[in-house]
Amino acid sequence: MKELLKDVMEFLKSKGASYADARFEEHQEEKIEVESTKLKKYSYDSNRGVGIRVLKGSGWGFAATDVLTKDGVFKAAELALKIAEESAKRAEKLELAEEPAHVDKFESPVQKDPFEISKAEKIELLREATAKMLKVEGIKRARAVMDFRKIRKVFVSTDGSDIEQLITISGAGIEAFAVSESDFQRRSYPSSFGGDYATRGWEFVQEMNLVGNAEKVAKEAADLLKAPEIEPGSYDIIIDGQQMALQVHESCGHPTELDRVFGSEISYAGGSFLQPEKLNKLKYGSDIVNITADATIPGGLGSFGYDDEGVKAQKSYLVKEGLFVGYLMDRQTAARLGLRSNGAARAQSWRHIPIIRMTNINLLPGNKTLDELISEIDYGFLLATNKSWSIDDMRVNFQFATEIAYEIKAGKLTGRIFKNPVYYGRTTEFWNSCDGIANEDHWHVWGVPNCGKGQPGQIMYVGHGTSPARFRNVKVGVAK
Amino acid sequence: MRSDQFYRNLMRLMSDTFPGYEFLVNAQSTKRDLTRFANSEIHQNVSSQEMSFTAIFMKNKKLAVVSSNDDSLEGLKRLKEQVDEIIESSPELPYEFKMPPLRMEYPHYMEEESMKDVHPSKRAELFDMVKSIADEKNLKAFGYVANTAGDVAVFSTTGLFLYMSYTNADFNVVLLNETGSGSYGSGVAKNFEELDMERKVREVADLAVKNVPKVEIEPGSYTVILGPEAVASLFMYFAFGAINGFWHELGTSSSVKYLGKKIGPDFLCFKDDPEDERLVKVPFDMVGTKRETFPIIENGVFKNVLYSYGAALMFGKEPTGHTFNLEQLDFAFPANPVICAGEVSKEDLFAKVDKGLYIHRFHYMNIVDPSNLVLTGMTRDGLYLIEKGEIVSASKNMRFNVPFYELMESLKGLSKEQETVGGAFSGAVAPYALFEGFTFTSKTDH
Structure with a gap:
């Protein structure tokens, strides 16, 4: 296949393409779902195809096909060329940031290939976890899921790049639902909406200890049915690492995507308040807030060797000591700022063009323990595990709900819990109210496997390294 | 777009490749072309085509769900290895799963000839229309226009066979005024004419000016x-x-x-x-x-x-x-x-x-x-x-x-x-x- 793709590159060059690349991708995915000790679904998906991107003049064209014969691939190349020629009539001149040709291979760091683990072992682990949850009084429904993916990519470009990558992804999680006549409540572990993910192997799932955490999760769900809601008001809060991942994702990751800044997503996901005139000037957060984009973290869900236009994985700062200092960029948008790409062009599959996506967007750890963060709160809450999220189209006004809030009084957790907690604010006000971040002992790279963007829509798997962080005087609860 | 005959052949191939299994298959072929614009310029223009299928296989009260875009005999054989392994590893279902009953209908041919092979210049012309309306009112245009042609077949070992072919067109548009605020419109229809895009874009422009x-x-x-x-x-x-x-x-x-x-x-x-x-x-x-x-x-x-x-x-x-x-x-x-x-x-x-x-x-x-x-x-x-x-x-x-x-x-x-x-x-x-x-x-x- 690689030789065929190289022939296509030569063909496109001969037809006047100023740049072209081609990706062959082969995806395998295994999903397992157990509902209340019964296997509900064991599914396996495999697909493969080629996506070809052509720049001719100022116009981009892209065509993808699953017909992998020489004829089928060349037809896709010709279509991409035809589309590029049509686009060029209605687009202004564009440049791509410099990038050396890379000839390399990359593989995710996997100790135990999840596809080599027996299916029966996976099912049994999930059944055991749900059985533990169901033993808790009040639990009517217990779910447990696993998801494994293997993505093989071959990338060639007219610049001479020749890159092979094998990305392996493992994810799992459990949920307990407590139901009464007038309410139902859910608790999830280690993360909501499908659990936690990483570019690692079966060892990642084993480390979660799903079975060992099942009873605690279920008890909390049952207790939430009897819990009160927080009286709306302003409180000092600590946000746990999992919810911080969503907070970073929505209020820092997305607004630093440079294609959004330039308007390419206005018709769907929206724009960004982080316009170029704010770069290196805006006090995004307090001095202790440092946020990086880092695709080199071993095992992070947003880690890889090269992005989908052949740029090597990198680490760069988006926010440094509270100052907004950088964007997520691809080669086209970076060139507009006179910069090099920091390797954020990613495509969901061979069917999709690369667009700017998050890699691992991380709030760097601070210097306090979680106990120290709690000890400096007179009255407030520790909010844990995302339940819902919403943020405006410029990424300013946000509102999150979490599954549970733990009360803090006089510097200690009281053991009292609250249901349906909601907090909201405005991005820069919120991040400037951050006065404590837990240290690296509490830091974990959370995997978010379902980030949506683009037209046609694309789903991307991204990571967020976070630890619990404290924010002062945050609005909690909404008048309904 | 394939044809109902293509899927009947796939059904036979699957029957031969998966002896002893009951199955239900949802197979579809899609070609979708989409032109996207921002700041009144085309910035993305893509086309994608694929035939894929998802199938439920049942044996001994156990289920396996598999999907693939490889309909070759070799591809199906590889898939069977996965199905065999899933079925072997799975416990029995907690309820009785029955394949859907035999049902046949005449094929639903719902595609429109004009939408079967749309040249990228057609979408570019619609972009020109949007830009022209935006320019009249000093607005910037953002959005996409797309066309899809596809077909879907559902078949099973119980004799179920249903087929539909279709085409459609869809769009959305955001027009922004000089304050950065504006308005939005969208639509979907069987073809570009029924999309009524120009009327909608004009209404969007009128509202965008007021915003x-x-x-x-x-x-x-x-x-x-x-x-x-x-x-x-x-x-x-x-x-x-x-x-x-x-x-x-x-x-x-x-x-x-x-x-x-x-x-x-x-x-x-x-x-x-x-x-x-x-x-x-x-x-x-x-x-x-x-x-x-x-x-x-x-x-x-x-x-x-x-x-x-x-x-x-x-x-x-x-x-x-x-x-x-x-x-x-x-x-x-x-x-x-x-x-x-x-x-x-x-x-x-x-x-x-x-x-x-x-x-x-x-x-x-x-x-x-x-x-x-x-x-x-x-x-x-x-x-x-x-x-x-x-x-x-x-x-x-x-x-x-x-x-x-x-x-x-x-x-x-x-x-x-x-x-x-x-x-x-x-x-x-x-x-x-x-x-x-x-x-x-x-x-x-x-």
């Missing part, structure tokens, strides 16, 4: 008129969060408290209607259940939840024709959603508002409290002040938090006029709606 946010409003409760885009979003979240029969049976849906009850005025009606000519008809679902007009809210009463094939088997119900993913047999969704028209004109609906707001559409909605279906989200692309029935100025966007059922109680009117707006599956048909008591809870900067 200069001068007024700052405070959080609180307001009388509002929602445009069709906003109404469709509201009911899509209701559909997503409250009408799945599987969740209803498990008690993890707000429908437990509200099904069978009157939740709104007599004129409130919401249905899944494959017979509505304005939408791209989906005549059968992916397990082959015939789709018919299905009331969800009727005369203000929350009348029915939807039962997917899996949920129906588990809970002894009849499947309602809303299973669209064999990997999610317990999930049900209305593919042709219609919020019924009211009896007053749009103008008369506005005339009822002495002082209130017009919300053109919502952004990033989500379910805050699923037990009570409390929804949050932002207004986007137009929050206008109405005085004495007329739009007089615009405000910055606001965040809302509204319990869906309480909001329905405050519904005061629906317009006769409906629009077909883009969205999940085939789009949705929705009117303008007048509510009293719509709660905004916080502000933003734009």
Whole structure:
């Protein structure tokens, strides 16, 4: 296949393409779902195809096909060329940031290939976890899921790049639902909406200890049915690492995507308040807030060797000591700022063009323990595990709900819990109210496997390294 | 697009490759072309084609679900290895799974000749039209225009074989004025002509010019008129969060408290209607259940939840024709959603508002409290002040938090006029709606 793709590159060059690349991708995915000790679904998906991107003049064209014969691939190349020629009539001149040709291979760091683990072992682990949850009084429904993916990519470009990558992804999680006549409540572990993910192997799932955490999760769900809601008001809060991942994702990751800044997503996901005139000037957060984009973290869900236009994985700062200092960029948008790409062009599959996506967007750890963060709160809450999220189209006004809030009084957790907690604010006000971040002992790279963007829509798997962080005087609860 | 004969051949090949198995297959071929523009320039132009299938295999009361885009004999043999392994490793199902019964219909040939092989210049011409309208009013254009041609077959070892071919066109557009605010429109239809794109883009342009946010409003409760885009979003979240029969049976849906009850005025009606000519008809679902007009809210009463094939088997119900993913047999969704028209004109609906707001559409909605279906989200692309029935100025966007059922109680009117707006599956048909008591809870900067 690689030789065929190289022939296509030569063909496109001969037809006047100023740049072209081609990706062959082969995806395998295994999903397992157990509902209340019964296997509900064991599914396996495999697909493969080629996506070809052509720049001719100022116009981009892209065509993808699953017909992998020489004829089928060349037809896709010709279509991409035809589309590029049509686009060029209605687009202004564009440049791509410099990038050396890379000839390399990359593989995710996997100790135990999840596809080599027996299916029966996976099912049994999930059944055991749900059985533990169901033993808790009040639990009517217990779910447990696993998801494994293997993505093989071959990338060639007219610049001479020749890159092979094998990305392996493992994810799992459990949920307990407590139901009464007038309410139902859910608790999830280690993360909501499908659990936690990483570019690692079966060892990642084993480390979660799903079975060992099942009873605690279920008890909390049952207790939430009897819990009160927080009286709306302003409180000092600590946000746990999992919810911080969503907070970073929505209020820092997305607004630093440079294609959004330039308007390419206005018709769907929206724009960004982080316009170029704010770069290196805006006090995004307090001095202790440092946020990086880092695709080199071993095992992070947003880690890889090269992005989908052949740029090597990198680490760069988006926010440094509270100052907004950088964007997520691809080669086209970076060139507009006179910069090099920091390797954020990613495509969901061979069917999709690369667009700017998050890699691992991380709030760097601070210097306090979680106990120290709690000890400096007179009255407030520790909010844990995302339940819902919403943020405006410029990424300013946000509102999150979490599954549970733990009360803090006089510097200690009281053991009292609250249901349906909601907090909201405005991005820069919120991040400037951050006065404590837990240290690296509490830091974990959370995997978010379902980030949506683009037209046609694309789903991307991204990571967020976070630890619990404290924010002062945050609005909690909404008048309904 | 393949043909019904292609899928019949695939069915034979699968029968030969998977002896001893019962199976149900949903196979489809799609070619989709999409041109995207921003800042009044084309910046993305893509085409993708694929034939893929998802299949449920059953043996000894055990199930395996597999999907692939490799229909070669070698590809099917590789897939069989996975199926064998899954079946061998799986416990028996906790309920009796039956393959859908034998059902045959004449093929549904619904494609339009003009949409089968669309040259990229056609979409570029439509972009030119949008740009021209935007330029007339000093606006910048953002959006996409797309065309799709495809076909779908559902077949099984029980003799079920159904086939449909289709084409469609869809678009959305945002026009922004020099303040960075603007308006939005979308649509979906069987072909570019029925998309009625130029009329919609002109209406978007008229509203975009008016969206200069001068007024700052405070959080609180307001009388509002929602445009069709906003109404469709509201009911899509209701559909997503409250009408799945599987969740209803498990008690993890707000429908437990509200099904069978009157939740709104007599004129409130919401249905899944494959017979509505304005939408791209989906005549059968992916397990082959015939789709018919299905009331969800009727005369203000929350009348029915939807039962997917899996949920129906588990809970002894009849499947309602809303299973669209064999990997999610317990999930049900209305593919042709219609919020019924009211009896007053749009103008008369506005005339009822002495002082209130017009919300053109919502952004990033989500379910805050699923037990009570409390929804949050932002207004986007137009929050206008109405005085004495007329739009007089615009405000910055606001965040809302509204319990869906309480909001329905405050519904005061629906317009006769409906629009077909883009969205999940085939789009949705929705009117303008007048509510009293719509709660905004916080502000933003734009």
